[in-house]
Amino acid sequence: xxxxxxxxxxxxxxxxxxxxxxxxxxxxxxxxxxxxxxxxxxxxxxxxxxxxxxxxxxxxxxxxxxxxxxxxxxxxxxxxxxxxxxxxxxxxxxxxxxxxxxxxxxxxxxxxxxxxxxxxxxxxxxxxxxxxxxxxxxxxxxxxxxxxxxxxxxxxxxxxxxxxxxxxxxxxxxxxxxxxxxxxxxxxxxxxxxxxxxxxxxxxxxxxxxxxxxxxxxxxxxxxxxxxxxxxxxxxxxxxxxxxxxxxxxxxxxxxxxxxxxxxxxxxxxxxxxxxxxxxxxxxxxxxxxxxxxxxxxxxxxxxxxxxxxxxxxxxxxxxxxxxxxxxxxxxxxxxxxxxxxxxxxxxxxxxxxxxxxxxxxxxxxxxxxxxxxxxxxxxxxxxxxxxxxxxxxxxxxxxxxxxxxxxxxxxxxxxxxxxxxxxxxxxxxxxxxxxxxxxxxxxxxxxxxxxxxxxxxxxxxxxxxxxxxxxxxxxxxxxxxxxxxxxxxxxxxxxxxxxxxxxxxxxxxxxxxxxxxxxxxxxxxxxxxxxxxxxxxxxxxxxxxxxxxxxxxxxxxxxxxxxxxxxxxxxxxxxxxxxxxxxxxxxxxxxxxxxxxxxxxxxxxxxxxxxxxxxxxxxxxxxxxxxxxxxxxxxxxxxxxxxxxxxxxxxxxxxxxxxxxxxxxxxxxxxxxxxxxxxxxxxxxxxxxxxxxxxxxxxxxxxxxxxxxxxxxxxxxxxxxx
Numbered sequence: 001x002x003x004x005x006x007x008x009x010x011x012x013x014x015x016x017x018x019x020x021x022x023x024x025x026x027x028x029x030x031x032x033x034x035x036x037x038x039x040x041x042x043x044x045x046x047x048x049x050x051x052x053x054x055x056x057x058x059x060x061x062x063x064x065x066x067x068x069x070x071x072x073x074x075x076x077x078x079x080x081x082x083x084x085x086x087x088x089x090x091x092x093x094x095x096x097x098x099x100x101x102x103x104x105x106x107x108x109x110x111x112x113x114x115x116x117x118x119x120x121x122x123x124x125x126x127x128x129x130x131x132x133x134x135x136x137x138x139x140x141x142x143x144x145x146x147x148x149x150x151x152x153x154x155x156x157x158x159x160x161x162x163x164x165x166x167x168x169x170x171x172x173x174x175x176x177x178x179x180x181x182x183x184x185x186x187x188x189x190x191x192x193x194x195x196x197x198x199x200x201x202x203x204x205x206x207x208x209x210x211x212x213x214x215x216x217x218x219x220x221x222x223x224x225x226x227x228x229x230x231x232x233x234x235x236x237x238x239x240x241x242x243x244x245x246x247x248x249x250x251x252x253x254x255x256x257x258x259x260x261x262x263x264x265x266x267x268x269x270x271x272x273x274x275x276x277x278x279x280x281x282x283x284x285x286x287x288x289x290x291x292x293x294x295x296x297x298x299x300x301x302x303x304x305x306x307x308x309x310x311x312x313x314x315x316x317x318x319x320x321x322x323x324x325x326x327x328x329x330x331x332x333x334x335x336x337x338x339x340x341x342x343x344x345x346x347x348x349x350x351x352x353x354x355x356x357x358x359x360x361x362x363x364x365x366x367x368x369x370x371x372x373x374x375x376x377x378x379x380x381x382x383x384x385x386x387x388x389x390x391x392x393x394x395x396x397x398x399x400x401x402x403x404x405x406x407x408x409x410x411x412x413x414x415x416x417x418x419x420x421x422x423x424x425x426x427x428x429x430x431x432x433x434x435x436x437x438x439x440x441x442x443x444x445x446x447x448x449x450x451x452x453x454x455x456x457x458x459x460x461x462x463x464x465x466x467x468x469x470x471x472x473x474x475x476x477x478x479x480x481x482x483x484x485x486x487x488x489x490x491x492x493x494x495x496x497x498x499x500x501x502x503x504x505x506x507x508x509x510x511x512x513x514x515x516x517x518x519x520x521x522x523x524x525x526x527x528x529x530x531x532x533x534x535x536x537x538x539x540x541x542x543x544x545x546x547x548x549x550x551x552x553x554x555x556x557x558x559x560x561x562x563x564x565x566x567x568x569x570x571x572x573x574x575x576x577x578x579x580x581x582x583x584x585x586x587x588x589x590x591x592x593x594x595x596x597x598x599x600x601x602x603x604x605x606x607x608x609x610x611x612x613x614x615x616x617x618x619x620x621x622x623x624x625x626x627x628x629x630x631x632x633x634x635x636x637x638x639x640x641x642x643x644x645x646x647x648x649x650x651x652x653x654x655x656x657x658x659x660x661x662x663x664x665x666x667x668x669x670x671x672x673x674x675x676x677x678x679x680x681x682x683x684x685x686x687x688x689x690x691x692x693x694x695x696x697x698x699x700x701x702x703x704x705x706x707x708x709x710x711x712x713x714x715x716x717x718x719x720x721x722x723x
Contacts, residue, residue: 024695034158087119158356238297284311299547315369482517528568550576667694687716
């Protein structure tokens, strides 16, 4: 009867259980805190089948058979101090080895993969609930926190009590590599890759790791690849490089020359070297094995970034097990060393660590672990300096992969080798070794990229991929000792003495990218094409192959007291500010093809803002902290100001003339406007939830001089006037 009732509720009362019993906009800060979660309960409809499947796993030999990693429909309840939320979900057994399942008092306790069909837990829609011993418990929590604080990509991880069909145990919550993980770590969505493990764990008749030299890489988020040609171009460009790096690694592995060196961004890659040293200093060499690695391709910077995953971290004295043979460097960069020393003495980091413990605050563990890390870094550097460092330039790269085919034949493995891949007009042509070419759709290609399989056959793609890209190249110049990259058609006029620079488009798709640097007190201008023949620039996606949406993009820059002016921009965003810091700067934008100003992951104080004539939104802010002293916005075709994705926004005076919506605060954003003067605006303000990984929005207008309607959904909160 219980199972039938559960099924009825899941199927016929989705709206009831896709909700919380509180208004999420009233608990925005609390819903970001692991400490506010009391427990997570999971009820599985086919509980008897789930139990039988668990016992089959328990009695299986060696690792967990893939066929027993079955998906089960479930109802997940998150209990907070202030209420609860119920979501439909799918769950399945997680992990490869049998440490991910155990029997306690006759009940199986399992590590689980969870995919929410609606709602989120701390912004995650896909996550793991892990038996703590499989990730070394508190060591994993502290490691992920340290990596994130040092600007590496790492998953949200914390302890939580989990009940599965009434059986409770302590588990580690860890989000999976997905869009939400990237945005939590202040990166734009892009391709995520990992080492392919499918050949390693008892594949057919082969022993574990017997086929490791043949195991290359795979794409995790093939849904991003499927969004359009630009996503495909970025993904395949990155995949080409990653496959080559894994092939070079495998060749060295067979020659017994390397156990973990993978050359992705070149030999002078400070970021990967810092990650490498930190991982070893935490005894996390397990996470440096190629099949355990995960990567994000940052298309703006045109480089891979490591994603922390499964390091089996231990803050104990340095272990010499698997001590590396190859180094990029043997020391942390000075900048990272300083930031790490600051973390050791940081009360904020300590508090964040304790917030993620469900058990008692273990001050002794925290202090000893941080001190041990510093000691291990010093010991690692000394050991590395005492070793003979192999010159990486002496490692011969090759494009001849006959050795791979020979090794595959020696193992009698049936696997299609794609020697060349061509992608154009929604189709992919695969030129196969010893077989006729195969033509498939790009949707089918995405399945190969994800699983290295197609129609029950294995495929491996060699790094020989061609695309019919129509975009021209780019050029780099140095301004204030920093790189400014631009498309080849842009004309630049620079006056470094007076700190001014002007860019002019010659084509509608021309763009400029500031790659870091301090441009405080600079005047920066971008002039688009006025000619009506170039009145629009369209692609099949809103970004180009460099991941850029802006005609003028400032990325990782400082812009205190600067003046930025953009006119006649023909891009998705006339001005895009990504990961910027700036106070008391001014912005003027006129005649924007779509959005005028788009800011992401930034902390900005704009003293004076003038925007007129935007084809879409005048302002679009997300994932940051924003303050405007004064803004005049006119002729905004859609929204005057859109604030989303957990932003904090405050404005003293906003004047709007002509917009569909004046103020839109959504997805856990908190917006407060002291004076709002608006005419010719249909909807003065709205507060709502738009995306699954967030909740409602908060909007407060103290002095609202706008004649029009206001809208809010049942998850959001809107206040007019003083409280």
